[in-house]
Amino acid sequence: QQQVKQSxxxxxxxxxxxxxxxxxxxxxxxxxxxxxxxxxxxxxxxxIAIRPDVSEKKxxxxxxxxxxxxxQFSLHIMDSQPGDSATYFCAASRVxxxxxxxxxxxxxxxxxxx
Amino acid sequence: xxxxxxxxxxxxxxxxxQVTLMCHQTWSHSYMFWYRQDLGHGLRLIYYSAAADxxxxxxxxxxxxxxxSKTENFPLTLESxxxxxxxxxxxASKGRWNTEAFFGQGTRLTVV
Numbered sequence: 001q002q003q004v005k006q007s008x009x010x011x012x013x014x015x016x017x018x019x020x021x022x023x024x025x026x027x028x029x030x031x032x033x034x035x036x037x038x039x040x041x042x043x044x045x046x047x048i049a050i051r052p053d054v055s056e057k058k059x060x061x062x063x064x065x066x067x068x069x070x071x072q073f074s075l076h077i078m079d080s081q082p083g084d085s086a087t088y089f090c091a092a093s094r095v096x097x098x099x100x101x102x103x104x105x106x107x108x109x110x111x112x113x114x
Numbered sequence: 115x116x117x118x119x120x121x122x123x124x125x126x127x128x129x130x131x132q133v134t135l136m137c138h139q140t141w142s143h144s145y146m147f148w149y150r151q152d153l154g155h156g157l158r159l160i161y162y163s164a165a166a167d168x169x170x171x172x173x174x175x176x177x178x179x180x181x182x183s184k185t186e187n188f189p190l191t192l193e194s195x196x197x198x199x200x201x202x203x204x205x206a207s208k209g210r211w212n213t214e215a216f217f218g219q220g221t222r223l224t225v226v
Contacts, residue, residue, distance in 0.1 A: 006156070032213055043204055043217030044157070089156060093213075100145060100164065100208070101172065102215060106156035 004092050006105025013112050019077040021108045023090035026071065030092040034102070035064065035075050038087045047088070048075070080112045116140045120205050120218035127195050127225055135190045135221050137205030144210040146188040148172075148180065150201040151220070157204065163188055195225045 005024045013019045025033075034049035050057045050064040050073065057064045063076040077084055090105040118139040127133045137146065148160040149172075159172030161180040169180050177199060179191045188207075192199055202222050208215040 009154075034213070034215075036217075041219075043206075043219050045217065046214045049213065095213075101147065101159055101162045101170075102157075102206075103159065103173075104149070104157035106154065 004090060004103050004105045006090050006108060008108060009106065010109045011111070013080045013110065015080065015082060015112055015114055017080050017112075019075075019080045019084070019110055019112070021075045021088055021090070021110075022072065023074065023092075023105050024070075024072045025092045025103075027092070027094075028071070029094050030103075031095055032093040033064070033066065033073050034091050034093070035062075036089045036091060036104075038089065038107075044089055077110075080110075082112045082114045085110055085112050118205060118207050118216055118218045120203075120221050123219065123221060125221060125223050127223070129195060129197060129225055131195050133192045133195055133223070135192075135203055135205075135223070137188045137190070137218060139186055139188075139205075139207040139216075141207065141209065141216075142185055143207035143216075144185070145208040145215075146182065147206040147208075147215065148178075148188065148190045149204045149206065150174065150199075151204060152201050160190065160203075192223075195223075197225050199223065200225045 035047045036044035037047040038044040061078045066073045088108045091102045093102045121136045147162045149157040163169045163182045205218045206215045
């Protein structure tokens with residue numbers, strides 16, 4: 001019930017292409033879905049996040065698509081750049097005092113070829 | 115410096131030794147978290163804390179102990195280190211009324 005499943009494990013995209021990473025969750029109590037970006041040797045940093053009351057959120061080249069009925073959400077990176085090469089983690093959380101914890105997916109290692 | 119800092123950045127210890135990883139944040143964030151990162155497993159939650167003196171187990175708490183006597187500190191102790199605890203450990207913090215969690219730089223722990 002607490003799992004977040006992420007795919008693919010790794011992804012290679014040409015510069016200018018679209019990168020798509022998918023996640024699925026089980027616990028319908030989750031109500032916050034962030035994506036984190038991690039560069040080698042660094043801690044993860046928030047990239048973009050969505051609440052379940054909207055189906056899509058866009059920030060620059062990054063878009064989250066959210067399908068509440070299917071319990072799935074995905075990250076789309078448009079016009080992918082070599083600087084986007086990093087590991088991406090989806091996560092799910094529940095806004096509750098003692099339950100506010102992030103459950104992360106297993107990560108996707110993205111490489112954008114120049 | 116403002117932010118969240120972990121120490122040490124790198125640690126090598128022997129099997130059976132006790133080791134403590136430190137985490138300090140300067141924002142007075144209510145929530146703090148400890149994760150371990152392993153290839154193929156992503157980030158797994160070890161323990162988290164909603165406030166000083168309130169801690170809860172995450173997904174993989176066995177072999178670890180935490181305390182939170184002060185809001186700004188959240189040390190993680192491996193009571194008797196095992197090779198399976200070789201990992202990169204990340205501490206994170208989050209304010210009570212916002213949603214973004216901020217991560218430290220990580221501690222790479224090797225148990226030999």
